Amino acid sequence: xxxxxxxxxxxxxxxxxxxxxxxxxxxxxxxxxxxxxxxxxxxxxxxxxxxxxxxxxxxxxxxxxxxxxxxxxxxxxxxxxxxxxxxxxxxxxxxxxxxxxxxxxxxxxxxxxxxxxxxxxxxxxxxxxxxxxxxxxxxxxxxxxxxxxxxxxxxxxxxxxxx
Numbered sequence: 001x002x003x004x005x006x007x008x009x010x011x012x013x014x015x016x017x018x019x020x021x022x023x024x025x026x027x028x029x030x031x032x033x034x035x036x037x038x039x040x041x042x043x044x045x046x047x048x049x050x051x052x053x054x055x056x057x058x059x060x061x062x063x064x065x066x067x068x069x070x071x072x073x074x075x076x077x078x079x080x081x082x083x084x085x086x087x088x089x090x091x092x093x094x095x096x097x098x099x100x101x102x103x104x105x106x107x108x109x110x111x112x113x114x115x116x117x118x119x120x121x122x123x124x125x126x127x128x129x130x131x132x133x134x135x136x137x138x139x140x141x142x143x144x145x146x147x148x149x150x151x152x153x154x155x156x157x158x159x160x161x162x163x
Contacts, residue, residue, distance in 0.1 A: 052086045053079065060148055061157025063089065067148075069163075074139040078118055078131045078148055088129035093157075095119055096131050096150035103142045111140045118148070 048057035051066030055077075058065060064081040078096055082089040096118040103111045114137045120128030138144075145162035 048085060051079065051081065052088075053077075055079075056161050056163050057081065057085050058148075058159045058161040060159035061152050061155065063091065063152065063157070065148065065159060065161075067144075067161045067163070069138055069144065071139050071141055073134070074136050075132055075134045076116065076118075076138050076144075080129050080131075080152075090124070090127035090129050091152045092127050092154070093120065093131070093150055093152050096133075096148050098133055098146060098148050100137070100144050100146035103144060105140050105142045109140070111137050111142050114138070118150075 048059075048064065051057045051068070053066060053068050055066040055068035058067065060078070060080065064083070064085045066077075066079045066081060068077045068079070070076070076098065078098070080089050080091050080093075081087060098114075098116040098118050100114040100116070102113045105111060114135045116133035116135045116138075118131035118133040121130040121132050122128060143163040145160075147158060147160050149156070149158040151157060
């Protein structure tokens with residue numbers, strides 16, 4: 001039973017990772033066996049660049065999202081984006097959980113890990129494009145990296161970002 005405690009979350013993370021973005025910077029078409037039409041490997045090895053607000057774009061389940069920080073307000077934002085990685089896309093989600101890894105500022109000050117609940121802003125008919133959360137640690141000017149997890153349209157969604 002104790003193995004189930006650790007195995008189930010691991011399988012969930014693996015399955016979410018494998019359901020990442022389907023766009024690929026490699027233009028070579030994937031070959032498939034006539035009997036099996038599923039891809040053997042996830043197609044998540046591609047660059048996203050900068051989002052419409054200057055943040056880092058990453059895969060969030062089957063969507064793209066942008067992570068930005070407002071240091072003076074000690075707030076961070078996740079903006080869900082459409083396939084063009086520029087246009088906001090409304091999704092049905094009640095919250096996201098942001099887990100930020102320990103990092104350091106430019107002068108070497110350690111910024112402790114953070115877990116931040118991201119709430120929808122200006123939701124219409126149960127859908128929103130923008131999710132915001134606050135934490136005093138976000139006030140530190142540092143490069144943040146971590147994960148975002150939650151449910152989009154009733155399905156688990158997870159993504160990793162790195163500034």
